[in-house]
Amino acid sequence: MQTDTNMCVLLKYITWQNRHGFAEECLVSIKRKGKKNPLLSRASVLKMAVSTDCHKAQQDFPKVLILKPISFIAHVGEQHYASNKFTFLKAYDSSLPLHQFLSTHSPSIKAILASVGTPITADILQLLPEVGVVVTTSVGLNQVDLPECRRRGIKVANAGSVFSDDVADFAVGLLIDVLRKVSASDGYVRKGLWATKGDYPLGSKLGGKRIGIVGLGNIGFAVAKRLEAFGCGISYNSRKRKPHVSYPFYESVCELAANCDVLVICCELTDQTRHMINKEVLSALGKQGVIVNIGRGAIINEKEMVQCLVQGEIAGAGLDVFENEPDVPVELFAMDNVVLSPHVAVFTPESFLDLRDLVMGNLEAFFSNKPLLSEYGD
Amino acid sequence: MESIGVLMTCPPPDPYLVEQLEKRFTLFKFHSIPDKAHFLNSNKASIRAVVGNASAGADAQLIHQLPNLEIVSSFSVGLDKIDLAKCRERGIRVTNTPDVLTDDVADLAIGLMLAVLRRLCQSDRYVRSGQWKRGDFKLTTKFTGKSVGIIGLGRIGLAIAKRAEAFSCPISYHTRTEKSDVKYKYYPSVVELAANCQILVVACALTEETRHIINREVINALGPKGVLINIGRGPHVDEPELVSALVEGRLGGAGLDVFQDEPNVPEELFGLENVVLLPHVGSGTMETRKEMADLVVGNLEAHFLNKPLLTPVL
Numbered sequence: 001m002q003t004d005t006n007m008c009v010l011l012k013y014i015t016w017q018n019r020h021g022f023a024e025e026c027l028v029s030i031k032r033k034g035k036k037n038p039l040l041s042r043a044s045v046l047k048m049a050v051s052t053d054c055h056k057a058q059q060d061f062p063k064v065l066i067l068k069p070i071s072f073i074a075h076v077g078e079q080h081y082a083s084n085k086f087t088f089l090k091a092y093d094s095s096l097p098l099h100q101f102l103s104t105h106s107p108s109i110k111a112i113l114a115s116v117g118t119p120i121t122a123d124i125l126q127l128l129p130e131v132g133v134v135v136t137t138s139v140g141l142n143q144v145d146l147p148e149c150r151r152r153g154i155k156v157a158n159a160g161s162v163f164s165d166d167v168a169d170f171a172v173g174l175l176i177d178v179l180r181k182v183s184a185s186d187g188y189v190r191k192g193l194w195a196t197k198g199d200y201p202l203g204s205k206l207g208g209k210r211i212g213i214v215g216l217g218n219i220g221f222a223v224a225k226r227l228e229a230f231g232c233g234i235s236y237n238s239r240k241r242k243p244h245v246s247y248p249f250y251e252s253v254c255e256l257a258a259n260c261d262v263l264v265i266c267c268e269l270t271d272q273t274r275h276m277i278n279k280e281v282l283s284a285l286g287k288q289g290v291i292v293n294i295g296r297g298a299i300i301n302e303k304e305m306v307q308c309l310v311q312g313e314i315a316g317a318g319l320d321v322f323e324n325e326p327d328v329p330v331e332l333f334a335m336d337n338v339v340l341s342p343h344v345a346v347f348t349p350e351s352f353l354d355l356r357d358l359v360m361g362n363l364e365a366f367f368s369n370k371p372l373l374s375e376y377g378d
Numbered sequence: 379m380e381s382i383g384v385l386m387t388c389p390p391p392d393p394y395l396v397e398q399l400e401k402r403f404t405l406f407k408f409h410s411i412p413d414k415a416h417f418l419n420s421n422k423a424s425i426r427a428v429v430g431n432a433s434a435g436a437d438a439q440l441i442h443q444l445p446n447l448e449i450v451s452s453f454s455v456g457l458d459k460i461d462l463a464k465c466r467e468r469g470i471r472v473t474n475t476p477d478v479l480t481d482d483v484a485d486l487a488i489g490l491m492l493a494v495l496r497r498l499c500q501s502d503r504y505v506r507s508g509q510w511k512r513g514d515f516k517l518t519t520k521f522t523g524k525s526v527g528i529i530g531l532g533r534i535g536l537a538i539a540k541r542a543e544a545f546s547c548p549i550s551y552h553t554r555t556e557k558s559d560v561k562y563k564y565y566p567s568v569v570e571l572a573a574n575c576q577i578l579v580v581a582c583a584l585t586e587e588t589r590h591i592i593n594r595e596v597i598n599a600l601g602p603k604g605v606l607i608n609i610g611r612g613p614h615v616d617e618p619e620l621v622s623a624l625v626e627g628r629l630g631g632a633g634l635d636v637f638q639d640e641p642n643v644p645e646e647l648f649g650l651e652n653v654v655l656l657p658h659v660g661s662g663t664m665e666t667r668k669e670m671a672d673l674v675v676g677n678l679e680a681h682f683l684n685k686p687l688l689t690p691v692l
Contacts, residue, residue, distance in 0.1 A: 166520055169521045169545065176488065180489055182490070182498065195643075202667060203663050204663055226545060229540055230481070230541060339502050341501035341504075342505050342514065347514075348520040349517050349520075
């Protein structure tokens with residue numbers, strides 16, 4: 001009878017484990033406990049396992065720290081970010097001050113998952129001696145103290161190229177919309193004005209326009225490849241000239257602007273790129289020029305850009321990002337040569353699930369001692 | 379040439395075109411003449427050319443009333459408003475504006491695809507109406523990699539294919555006969571094409587055969603996740619069927635630059651977020667309209683100077 005009880009307990013135990021995918025770990029743990037103390041009966045080992053090990057199993061898991069809520073997780077649902085190798089530890093759910101929270105949990109925090117708005121500073125890393133990897137949901141790594149990570153031997157993985165297609169698509173969509181007045185004339189038709197007021201004013205041809213890409217990374221390249229098919233010429237400015245690229249390179253953004261009709265901002269926001277697009281650059285772009293921003297709002301001096309638009313110093317703008325989202329300068333609302341979007345260049349289920357696969361893939365690889373999927377290396 | 383009468387049968391589509399015609403000919407704007415029958419009776423002898431566009435050209439009745447008509451020069455590439463058989467019978471020359479507008483129309487087709495799939499117009503309205511302050515916009519759907527089916531693989535169809543390929547879209551097509559020199563997948567019927575693509579584009583000429591080529595059967599085959607893009611002519615589509623399919627959710631979305639009865643657009647579409655509605659702007663850029671106008675005027679000049687026509691159809 002005791003054997004039956006044991007079997008029942010064991011079966012219940014294994015069923016619970018299987019449901020939560022922890023079968024292997026826990027069975028190993030039972031065997032280990034049994035071997036350590038041969039005086040313990042099998043039943044008591046099992047009882048112990050059921051009451052403590054399993055419940056502890058999750059608590060024993062290594063922790064991945066999340067400092068602030070991550071919208072990518074919220075949008076698809078936390079059930080899509082579940083693993084049998086680790087659990088997420090949300091600092092923002094705790095009432096403790098951050099430093100205290102981190103000190104308390106530091107022994108179990110092996111990894112950090114950071115979004116673009118979460119600075120991973122040397123101060124934070126100092127409180128987390130067990131961290132071996134920082135995974136970001138962003139492509140840019142400006143928020144991560146990379147030298148400190150390097151010094152500590154902490155691996156870093158970013159969002160790789162999961163967003164490149166969607167962001168590039170969106171940049172092209174915004175550009176065609178601005179030049180051909182798609183949103184403006186759609187609104188015109190919906191108000192019944194085509195029948196009463198006649199044809200909508202003409203737009204401007206995309207083919208043959210000279211495109212200046214600011215930042216020729218994965219996204220910049222994807223934009224260039226698409227616009228080439230429309231008969232556009234491509235040139236670029238980047239931190240460094242790219243060796244195997246045939247597009248003309250310009251040393252400065254101003255020079256780039258002076259030699260193109262459209263500027264597409266595809267770079268990261270850093271101290272060097274903050275307000276890089278200013279009145280001088282926009283004047284160089286000229287009265288027929290159009291700017292498209294799918295990078296970060298603060299790369300452009302927003303006040304100066306709005307003034308240029310108001311005064312007709314540039315012809316139009318397609319903007320997915322702004323300096324102080326969700327606030328958008330009201331002067332833009334009256335303009336039909338401007339297309340605005342609420343930071344949605346990556347907002348497709350495909351991108352969000354691709355990001356989930358990459359983030360979870362990176363973390364699971366780390367905890368399995370396998371190579372990361374999108375490790376950042378200088 | 380000032381004594382040559384040119385009858386513009388469409389509402390004047392472009393000030394530059396009108397200006398260039400008035401410099402060279404006596405231009406009559408048919409659209410604004412109140413008593414058209416009386417006018418034709420009085421002036422038919424002097425009218426030797428007609429200029430039309432997508433909205434009005436030269437039908438059999440008009441051709442019959444113009445005994446001295448020698449040439450019809452259309453401010454469009456489409457010829458559906460011209461009675462070609464009648465022109466052939468009378469020996470009337472016909473010209474259009476091919477090539478110069480191919481890029482603009484193809485650009486707009488892709489622009490419509492992106493606007494529909496990524497909800498560009500809704501996003502713009504979301505920001506302007508202040509809704510962004512209350513919360514994030516929703517997820518839309520990825521364009522890259524979606525399969526694109528093209529009806530009609532002429533200049534415009536090929537230009538659309540080339541652009542869509544840059545977004546890694548697999549391309550398939552339907553034409554009357556399969557094209558041997560083309561690498562895209564061919565479907566022998568529009569329904570089969572619609573059943574096997576996610577975005578269906580109408581890029582063929584409007585003829586007797588292609589009227590209502592997009593009907594209920596095709597729309598159902600395209601389905602609740604499918605998107606229809608029409609940069610051809612309104613009558614390519616059975617419009618009431620399209621409207622009910624969109625309203626009922628049997629079709630996923632539509633990007634429409636042309637309609638059955640322009641400038642009238644079915645009002646049921648105004649409240650839908652999965653459609654983009656444009657006022658026939660396929661060739662609507664300053665650069666292209668100028669090139670089109672130069673072709674129209676150039677063709678007329680060539681004809682009256684007994685030189686070879688620039689872009690003859692007949």
